[in-house]
Amino acid sequence: MFLQIIVNGVIAGLLISLLALGFSLIYTTTRIFHVSYSVLFIFSSYMVFLFYHLHGINIYISCLISILLTALLSVLIDIVIYRPLINKKSSFNIIMISSIGFMIIAINLISLLFGNETKNINIEPSESLIFFDVRVTIVQLIQAIVSILCIFSFFLVGKFTRIGINARALRDDELLLLILGTHTLKIRSLYFFLSGIFAALGGILISYDVGIDPYMGMSMLINVFIALVIGGLGKFEASILGGLFVGLVQSITVYLLSSKWQDAATLLIFVIFLLIKPEGLLGNKIREF
Amino acid sequence: MDYILHLLIIINIYIILSVSSNLLIGMVNLLSLGQAAFYGIGAYLTALFLIKYDLPIIPCVLLIMLLTGISGLIIAIPTLRLKGDYFVLGTLAFQNIVFSVLYNWSELTRGPSGIWGIPSPRIFGDLAISTSFGFFLLSFTLSLASVLFFYFTIKSPFGRILKAIREDEVVVISMGRNVVKFKIFAFVISSSFIGISGFLYASYISYIDPTSFNIQESIFILTAVIIGGSGNIRGPLLGAIFVVLIPELLRFFGISESIMANLRQVIYGLLIILIMRFRPQGIAGIYSLK
Numbered sequence: 089m090f091l092q093i094i095v096n097g098v099i100a101g102l103l104i105s106l107l108a109l110g111f112s113l114i115y116t117t118t119r120i121f122h123v124s125y126s127v128l129f130i131f132s133s134y135m136v137f138l139f140y141h142l143h144g145i146n147i148y149i150s151c152l153i154s155i156l157l158t159a160l161l162s163v164l165i166d167i168v169i170y171r172p173l174i175n176k177k178s179s180f181n182i183i184m185i186s187s188i189g190f191m192i193i194a195i196n197l198i199s200l201l202f203g204n205e206t207k208n209i210n211i212e213p214s215e216s217l218i219f220f221d222v223r224v225t226i227v228q229l230i231q232a233i234v235s236i237l238c239i240f241s242f243f244l245v246g247k248f249t250r251i252g253i254n255a256r257a258l259r260d261d262e263l264l265l266l267i268l269g270t271h272t273l274k275i276r277s278l279y280f281f282l283s284g285i286f287a288a289l290g291g292i293l294i295s296y297d298v299g300i301d302p303y304m305g306m307s308m309l310i311n312v313f314i315a316l317v318i319g320g321l322g323k324f325e326a327s328i329l330g331g332l333f334v335g336l337v338q339s340i341t342v343y344l345l346s347s348k349w350q351d352a353a354t355l356l357i358f359v360i361f362l363l364i365k366p367e368g369l370l371g372n373k374i375r376e377f
Numbered sequence: 378m379d380y381i382l383h384l385l386i387i388i389n390i391y392i393i394l395s396v397s398s399n400l401l402i403g404m405v406n407l408l409s410l411g412q413a414a415f416y417g418i419g420a421y422l423t424a425l426f427l428i429k430y431d432l433p434i435i436p437c438v439l440l441i442m443l444l445t446g447i448s449g450l451i452i453a454i455p456t457l458r459l460k461g462d463y464f465v466l467g468t469l470a471f472q473n474i475v476f477s478v479l480y481n482w483s484e485l486t487r488g489p490s491g492i493w494g495i496p497s498p499r500i501f502g503d504l505a506i507s508t509s510f511g512f513f514l515l516s517f518t519l520s521l522a523s524v525l526f527f528y529f530t531i532k533s534p535f536g537r538i539l540k541a542i543r544e545d546e547v548v549v550i551s552m553g554r555n556v557v558k559f560k561i562f563a564f565v566i567s568s569s570f571i572g573i574s575g576f577l578y579a580s581y582i583s584y585i586d587p588t589s590f591n592i593q594e595s596i597f598i599l600t601a602v603i604i605g606g607s608g609n610i611r612g613p614l615l616g617a618i619f620v621v622l623i624p625e626l627l628r629f630f631g632i633s634e635s636i637m638a639n640l641r642q643v644i645y646g647l648l649i650i651l652i653m654r655f656r657p658q659g660i661a662g663i664y665s666l667k
Contacts, residue, residue, distance in 0.1 A: 189649030196642040352477035
């Protein structure tokens with residue numbers, strides 16, 4: 089029983105980590121509180137629903153197309169909403185509120201087009217495998233494998249390629265990077281593109297399991313924030329630690345109390361963390377002034 | 378005529394909400410997402426006081442202000458230790474915790490089914506407010522009182538210190554003022570007035586459920602302040618009127634009810650983006666967020 093809780097928690101946590109990586113890619117490099125990220129998450133799932141369910145296109149092709157579309161949407165959000173504000177030297181609060189504005193528009197457009205009820209992408213019930221007393225469904229297995237692959241490649245790319253080095257450079261000093269000759273706008277778009285891919289993958293994996301409704305994005309986003317703050321904003325490794333932590337907290341809550349208290353428990357732990365260790369498990373203490 | 382009164386009552390409720398939220402958002406630059414939590418606490422307390430204890434209006438409102446203010450204090454103390462983005466996340470977390478409790482603790486709050494049959498509030502003795510016009514007078518009195526209160530607060534020395542904190546916190550600290558204490562004051566005052574709106578909502582609609590007090594409602598109240606403007610009284614006042622009347626204008630275009638709810642949100646979202654881009658201080662406000 090204990091092992092089952094851990095496994096459920098870890099797999100849920102891996103998905104949160106995946107999404108958190110995508111969000112953190114934007115937050116650490118551009119300092120933008122990308123609330124619209126929640127839209128990318130549900131957009132991808134609805135696209136899969138559109139292509140696979142409504143038009144009968146092969147599931148793999150549907151996923152591929154929707155991942156691509158989501159990544160493009162991500163770049164579009166940056167170009168249309170964030171860049172004009174940054175050029176105007178708007179404060180980050182203003183950018184965040186615009187992001188919230190876009191999120192409201194997108195969620196309600198999706199609601200208008202697809203309806204408010206929960207849609208299901210996966211029609212047949214999933215079979216499960218049993219290892220050592222632990223039951224894992226095929227869907228969970230796919231979720232775990234894809235998440236681990238993505239996270240792994242993210243770190244490989246991040247540590248060893250130009251892309252990763254540029255990300256850290258962009259975070260530290262954008263102007264200097266520009267002076268040194270790097271095309272900061274282009275790599276910025278690249279990061280938004282990659283962030284979109286992560287959001288899309290996470291979205292499709294999660295909604296394949298539990299279905300999709302227009303407001304899922306917001307609740308998932310809150311889990312992502314919590315994961316990032318607990319792990320420690322500013323470090324990519326933090327997303328993994330934080331994500332796993334949140335996944336485990338939720339799993340344990342379901343076992344000890346009931347699933348309806350999952351959110352409250354996670355939030356409570358979050359608040360405790362904010363008070364005791366706001367820099368997160370892996371972060372560094374920052375002096376304010 | 379009844380319908381116009383209904384609109385005016387709702388506008389008054391939102392005027393109180395936005396003028397109170399403005400104290401935090403526009404005067405101290407504290408972007409709180411927890412307004413709906415206090416709105417909900419006020420409403421549920423009202424249900425308790427009117428159904429179980431049959432309190433008359435004046436003690437009821439005062440008690441609700443006190444209790445909502447105390448809950449504001451409880452939430453303020455931990456969250457005000459956080460800076461910037463972390464503060465926003467902290468208030469967001471508390472907002473969701475309150476919502477989760479209202480929604481899931483069915484023994485206390487009847488959960489998702491909500492509480493119906495909230496009786497009309499009475500002034501004294503048997504004189505109860507039950508007509509639309511009565512509620513209009515009640516809501517107008519309360520919103521007028523709130524607007525006047527905040528108008529004079531903004532102009533007072535206390536208001537000046539808040540403005541100073543907004544512009545440059547470090548200078549205020551170096552002048553020897555306890556900034557955190559002032560922020561907590563602002564938070565508590567703001568939340569206790571939001572409780573009044575909760576009272577009005579619960580007693581007027583006579584049915585409350587947790588989904589009226591979720592994060593979307595918080596964002597909606599924020600929208601009123603953002604669109605109307607922050608930093609003065611005119612802004613939030615205009616904002617409240619605006620956001621309540623926009624859906625009514627849509628009605629004239631013959632838009633069906635089913636898409637109305639979503640369409641008005643789309644319009645709000647669009648307005649937020651446009652205002653943030655082209656007029657960040659809002660239509661009638663004087664302060665752009667930092």
